[in-house]
Amino acid sequence: MIRLIAICFGLILAAPLLAQEDAQVANKDSGNSATTDSTVDVSKEKIPSAFNGKDLTGWKVPENNVWWSAKDGELKVQSGPNKKGSTLWTEKEYTDFVIDCEFKFGKGTVDSGFFMRNEHDQIQIGISGSLKRDMTGSPYIPGKGYPVEAKGVKELLKQTDWNAMRVVAKGNVYTVWLNGKQVMTYKSDSAVEKGPIGIQLHGNRDMAIDYRKIRIGEL
Template sequence: MKSLTFIILVAFSVLLVSCQKSSDWEELFNGKDLTGWTQLNGKAKYEVINGEIVGTTVANTPNSFLRTEKTYGDFIFEVELLVDNEMNSGIQFRSLSSEDFQNGRVHGYQCEVDPSERAWSGGIYDEARRGWLYPLEQNPEGRKAFKRGEWNHYRIEAIGNSLRTWVNGVPCADLIDDMTAEGFIALQVHGIGDSSEAGSQIKWRNIRIKTENLEQSSWTDIPVVNLIPNYLSPQEKAQGWTMLFDGKTTEGWRGVGKEEFPSKGWKVSDGELIVEPADGAESGNGGDIVTMDEYSTFELKLDFKITDGANSGIKYYITEKYGSDMSAIGLEYQILDDELHPDAKMGTAGNRTVASLYDLIPAHKNKIVNKPGRWNQARLIVEGTRHEEWLRGNNIESNDFVGAHVEHWLNNRKVLEYERGTQAFYALVARSKYAVWEDFGSWQSGHILLQDHGNEVHFRSIKIRKLD
């Protein structure tokens, strides 16, 4: 009897906890009317039909937003939505509207609804402020999650500085940002430019939020976009990232060909590693700096900010075999003011512009570049080849050439990719300034280098993870 009583008590306790967790959810839509919601900005039509909120596009009106009257800080939000295939929409969260910002313009984080071929549904856009924060180009699996012409389930977790999204259970965005800690949630009907597009609809149902007893979902392996300087998030740590610059010291770096960090030409200030100006002379002040450690296959991220007309670069696979006692030769992710520095017009087909593989491969012409004085993010991926056919064609075993596949990214968009060790790669080297260096670009490991080209350039949030 005691055993039976114990089992009943345990079962009752489990049921009670389950009910409590279920009751943590608050329904934001009663299925009958728009109580608790207010429309802002545009004049799109919002109505309740068959227990669903239906938003309909209207010509000659800006973006429209149906916002919650309440604001929310930390929460987990879920909704189901069905959108016309030719329509764009989004879910605002931690968003704001005030008279002192563009006369009440809604602004803040938006979880994208994008049924177009671009397929960035679940990405995070900063409405009326910074633009795209987490485009889905870097998450190909996330791009497949949205189902055109069907109901889609969205989940948004906003807990502290961690902002994460899922579409139909697939992780889409992982953003670390602390610009806005609290705001309303809003359902967007995007403005239209052509009256023939009027009448397109999006429907929402099963809208709910949880603000208590929050538990973050397990960490995933999708890329993290971290906008907080010199900070590693828990998910980044779980993915193997480490900081190469702590924001305070030069630990982990030394001058090229030296055992110590340069005594002049570089400084640390306000969490930034800064190259001091020296009239544009290459290695004319402190010289280049390299990591203490060497890397074979890796992923590197860093923020850089240039001054007007500046030139610098991120070099990789540095051996210090070639070069001088202040500089070294290697593959280079170019950092440049394309508008003002003359090097942008030299080389071939723009292969000396920002984010290019210097003097070898130009970055995509449609790259997004923030002007001098604003931060840009560089991302380098160096991993095993993705093209087994060229390995076979060149009689190379897959484990004989590490780090063959290389990608350059700028501001979360891929701007070029290439394969080291191919005939095409060696042909590019042969017609470049690097032709005189034996085995250029073929080294299997090396240091990461930040270049002193005599111009003021700022670096921060330098982080790396090994991929081997």
């Protein structure tokens, strides 16, 4: 009887340790899990507008600009001479943030996206130059390529109409929604804490893409 009591007591003491070990294993294995909690419950109307639809106020316009223009409420993006690319950066820097916008593909092989606080981590919009297929919503990380691929994009993406996209960055976790559906979550080990947001026009392309209703807000 005494021996049985001792065994039961030992199991009671061991239970918290076993639970702790299980939690450590779960945390270790959850690096790029699609279930990472990065939900942002914020209505579009509460996110500040980052584009007034009339000019490029609030953005760092590159010298000799031939790529970026505002017309009829839209940000018109067009390849320059000799297919030279460009990036349009926000004047403001952000830590945790949400981007809400709409985009529509134009002519050519579209290769665009958002730079996340610096010219390194990127959320792709359009055709990957390396993979030669659409990777919209997926993260591109130099040195790693596309470590994860957004899910369900083929069924959601409109090739000739406007698409709604939301991108959330909370610390080093990026989450993307396309036309109202969450398609990607990724935890980046190369994310920086603070910086501007850039819209990319990839070089060596003859392409056009339009953006509108661009909103960017701090979280």
